[in-house]
Structure formats: C-alpha cells, structure tokens
Amino acid sequence: MVQQRLDRTQIVESAIAFVDAFGLSDLTMRRLGTALEVEAMALYRHISGRADLLEAMVEELIDGLFDDELMTEAAHSWEEYLQRVANATRKLALGHPRIFPLIATQPPAAPWLRPPLRSVRWVEEFLSSLQRFGFSDGEAVAAYKAFTSFLVGALLLQAASLSPDALGEEGEGADESSKTDLAQYPTVQRLQDLLMEDQAQREFDDTLDDLIERIRTSRDK
Incomplete structure (x- = not known):
C-alpha cells in the first residue's frame, strides 16, 4: 500500500463513514486501514x-452538535432551548443510525456523564444555559438527567429501526416476522396497519412536550 500522511481527525472521520456504510461490527483497524489505503499499523x-x-467517534459526533444550525442561534426560552437540543440530537441519531446505539450505550468517561449528551463540554453548556433562564442548581441537574433519559429512550428505537443491523444477519428478523401467522393473534392482525404507521416525529414532539410540561410543573412547586 502507498503510505499517506494521516492525522487523528481524518482517521476518526473515516471510521464514522465506514460504520455508516458497513456497520459497527465490521469495523476493525485492519479494515479501516484498507479503506484509507494504509497499513493498519x-x-x-x-x-x-x-x-x-470508538470513544473518539462518539466525541466527534457529540461535539459536532454544537455546529448544527439549530444550536448556532440563541434560544429565547428554556423550552425553546430544550427543543433545539432535542431536534439536533434527533438529526444526529437519524443521520448515523448505526453509530447512535454506541453513543447511547458506550460507557462515559465519568458516571455522572449521561448519554447522549455525554461530554463535559455538553454538561457545562446544558447546565449553564438553563441557569441563564433562572434554573437553580438542583433544577438544572434534574432537567439534565430527565432530558438525557428522554433522548436515549426516544431515539434509540428510531435509530435501530433505520439500521439494517437491527434486523440481524441478512435481514433474517424481517423474514421470520413476515412468516408469522397473524390469524393466531386477531387483535394484532386487525390493528396491523395502525401499528405500521410511521408517527416517529409526532411521537417525539409529543413526548418532548410532555417532558417540558413536567419540568415546568416541578419548577412551579
């Protein structure tokens, strides 16, 4: 192979592109080296x-949220701020569905860092932003914990539904599902069309609205 000059950023960005294309399980240093046309060493x-x-990939994507257009404009309320962060994170999850499960499950550097906003930079940004809108220390920390739990729960399933890896080898999960005799499950059979409707964005927005209302109510007590 012809050796080329590399740097850490180039390697990390190439690894993200590799996983987007082939899946996390296929990522090895040797295969990444082949993709970059260099020896793995x-x-x-x-x-x-x-x-x-893997940790560098997570950091790259999470820090990249700060450059999202939703984050480059100042929010005028804490409710708007949460909506901007939530939708920027949703764009990340749907744009990298094969990597988001790693972001959601990779052990963070410290136990008080919660995925997906799992960097010290993000914790500082989130807590200080809420405090500018009048949140106390306890209210800001409670909101961070509730908000990150919401993001993981709401987005992990959405990301998995977009990733072929979620279906198992060669989509075998989908094959088994299609072979199921739904006549044995009359309620499921009757409601199948409703179950298959894609309401992901509406469900995300509704759940986010519910969370914002709970935070507002807890602050009013």
Whole structure:
C-alpha cells in the first residue's frame, strides 16, 4: 500500500463513514486501514486501539452538535432551548443510525456523564444555559438527567429501526416476522396497519412536550 500522511481527525472521520456504510461490527483497524489505503499499523500512531477509536467517534459526533444550525442561534426560552437540543440530537441519531446505539450505550468517561449528551463540554453548556433562564442548581441537574433519559429512550428505537443491523444477519428478523401467522393473534392482525404507521416525529414532539410540561410543573412547586 502507498503510505499517506494521516492525522487523528481524518482517521476518526473515516471510521464514522465506514460504520455508516458497513456497520459497527465490521469495523476493525485492519479494515479501516484498507479503506484509507494504509497499513493498519499506521493508524496506531494516532489511535491506541479500537476502544480509543470508538470513544473518539462518539466525541466527534457529540461535539459536532454544537455546529448544527439549530444550536448556532440563541434560544429565547428554556423550552425553546430544550427543543433545539432535542431536534439536533434527533438529526444526529437519524443521520448515523448505526453509530447512535454506541453513543447511547458506550460507557462515559465519568458516571455522572449521561448519554447522549455525554461530554463535559455538553454538561457545562446544558447546565449553564438553563441557569441563564433562572434554573437553580438542583433544577438544572434534574432537567439534565430527565432530558438525557428522554433522548436515549426516544431515539434509540428510531435509530435501530433505520439500521439494517437491527434486523440481524441478512435481514433474517424481517423474514421470520413476515412468516408469522397473524390469524393466531386477531387483535394484532386487525390493528396491523395502525401499528405500521410511521408517527416517529409526532411521537417525539409529543413526548418532548410532555417532558417540558413536567419540568415546568416541578419548577412551579
């Protein structure tokens, strides 16, 4: 292979593109080296190993949220701020459905960092932003915990539904589902069309509205 000059950023961005295309289980240092047209050993000058690479991918995507157009404009209320952060994170999850489960489940650097907003930079941004809107220390921390739990719960399933990896090898899960005799389950059979409707955006918005209302109510007590 022809050696080329690499840096850590280029390797991490290439790894993200690789996983978007082929899935997380296919990512190895050797395969990534092949994609970059370098020997795998060349990657180790910048990345200590696969675990370091995975954490760097998570950091790259999470920090990238700050550049989202929803985040570059100042919010005029804490409700608007939560809506902006939530929808920017949703765009990330739907744009990288094969990586978002890693963001949601990879152990953070500290136990008080909660996915998906799992960097110290994000905790500082989130807490300080809410405090500018009058949140107390306790209210801001409680909102961070509730909000991150909402994001993981709401987005992990959406991301999985978009990723072929969620279906198992060669989509075998879908094949087994299609073979199920629904005549044995009359309620499911009758409601199948409703179950198949894609209401993801509306459900996300409604659940976010419910969360905002709960936070508002808790602050009024």
